[in-house]
Amino acid sequence: MEPLAHLDSPFFDAAHREIAARARAWAPEHLAEAVRCEDREAVDARCRNLVQGLGSAGFLRYCIRAEDGGALPDFDVRSLALLRETLAWHDPLADFSFAMQGLGSAPISLAGSPPLKSRYLPGVAAGTSIAAFALSEPQAGSDVAAMECFARPSGADYVLDGCKTWISNGGIADFYCVFARTAAAQSRADGSTLAQGISAFVVDADTPGLRIEARIDSMSPHPLATLRFSSCRIAAEQRLGPEGEGFKLALRTLDIFRTSVAAAALGFARRALDEALRHARTRHMFGHALADFQLTQGALAEMATDLQAATLLTYHAAWRRDEGHNVTLEAAMAKMTATESAQRVIDRALQMFGGRGVERGHIIERLYRDVRVLRIYEGATEVQKLIIARALLKSQEKAPDA
Numbered sequence: 001m002e003p004l005a006h007l008d009s010p011f012f013d014a015a016h017r018e019i020a021a022r023a024r025a026w027a028p029e030h031l032a033e034a035v036r037c038e039d040r041e042a043v044d045a046r047c048r049n050l051v052q053g054l055g056s057a058g059f060l061r062y063c064i065r066a067e068d069g070g071a072l073p074d075f076d077v078r079s080l081a082l083l084r085e086t087l088a089w090h091d092p093l094a095d096f097s098f099a100m101q102g103l104g105s106a107p108i109s110l111a112g113s114p115p116l117k118s119r120y121l122p123g124v125a126a127g128t129s130i131a132a133f134a135l136s137e138p139q140a141g142s143d144v145a146a147m148e149c150f151a152r153p154s155g156a157d158y159v160l161d162g163c164k165t166w167i168s169n170g171g172i173a174d175f176y177c178v179f180a181r182t183a184a185a186q187s188r189a190d191g192s193t194l195a196q197g198i199s200a201f202v203v204d205a206d207t208p209g210l211r212i213e214a215r216i217d218s219m220s221p222h223p224l225a226t227l228r229f230s231s232c233r234i235a236a237e238q239r240l241g242p243e244g245e246g247f248k249l250a251l252r253t254l255d256i257f258r259t260s261v262a263a264a265a266l267g268f269a270r271r272a273l274d275e276a277l278r279h280a281r282t283r284h285m286f287g288h289a290l291a292d293f294q295l296t297q298g299a300l301a302e303m304a305t306d307l308q309a310a311t312l313l314t315y316h317a318a319w320r321r322d323e324g325h326n327v328t329l330e331a332a333m334a335k336m337t338a339t340e341s342a343q344r345v346i347d348r349a350l351q352m353f354g355g356r357g358v359e360r361g362h363i364i365e366r367l368y369r370d371v372r373v374l375r376i377y378e379g380a381t382e383v384q385k386l387i388i389a390r391a392l393l394k395s396q397e398k399a400p401d402a
């Protein structure tokens, strides 16, 4: 892998350069033999191995705060982003496994009681326990507040009923951070649902009443499933934070990890650009190298500039979050720009590879499939646009009249 070109920017300090260097040294040795797994059993096994490997190498400690056995006092979005960018460059499943340990355990880090933290987080950091984040439902994806999964109080317990779908790590996770209604949904006058009355719980995978209803196969294979809760009894101590505060907890979690999705997109796009550059210099046609043609040079220039713009937005958002600012706006801009431009960069790379680029298993064909989902999960591009526009309009409301 080429050195991360932006590492000398003022967004980073020596500790960031060190963690990036460690990841860059580790990845070729541990991920070089990464075979493209397409069948479910192989993907599951590889993800389990990757979680163990990332844990043994100490990288998963960046998903946990120091007070719970993690590497740093607080979540450091720049470290998460650098790790995701590097892992994504080498192996999308490695990036996936790393990201899900963070996303799937952050609700516990942010709102879990001390006993819950000490029960779940050490295993996440060590790579001996696999985490998952269960928010989406068949009728509640972008419109999260429309969720119907219900947790009804029953003595000292809650009884959970409902369905969660598109849950990453579904089927291999040891526990799920599950969001469910603890109060009936209330509608606004326009028919949309208020995001109140939602609570979060940590549910062990082997809890009676929780089952994997279906495994889902996707164009970029990774463990994905629909979960069914049927009279699933969970102790009240498994609740994460106060009752009714679950929606805010989901947003706090996504505020940390949304920028890291942008970083994964950078890793995919940077890999595609590196491959395209190499190919353009070595592929000959009409008596020249592909790189000699100005059309190719123009495409390469646009790819590199797209990538650089996305990089600056991503690490600016990460830096601002680490400086303690609210980054709802910046994270949305970074996620939208990096994922959309990565798709363009990879598509142009594929075009340069011609027929080779669509051969099943070719690195560019793989990237073409891997990058697609990033524009949908953790808020589709359209949702990011709404977040950005709302933030702009709100800031104008507050500003004194010109």
Ligand SMILES: Cc1cc2nc3c(=O)[nH]c(=O)nc-3n(C[C@H](O)[C@H](O)[C@H](O)COP(=O)(O)OP(=O)(O)OC[C@H]3O[C@@H](n4cnc5c(N)ncnc54)[C@H](O)[C@@H]3O)c2cc1C
Pocket: 133, 134, 135, 136, 138, 139, 140, 141, 142, 143, 165, 166, 167, 168, 169, 218, 224, 373, 376, 377, 378, 379, 380, 381, 382, 383, 386
């Ligand atoms: C591979 C994969 C992994 C996932 N992992 C997880 C996970 O681990 N945990 C979890 O909880 N969820 C997960 N999800 C679910 C993901 O978060 C949802 O798919 C996403 O939020 C979109 O919801 P939806 O699929 O229901 O699409 P819908 O909500 O039906 O939206 C469909 C499309 O409508 C458009 N749209 C949305 N809102 C608007 C709007 N206001 N105006 C105009 N257009 C709009 C967008 O283009 C969007 O893609 C995963 C999904 C995938 C595909």
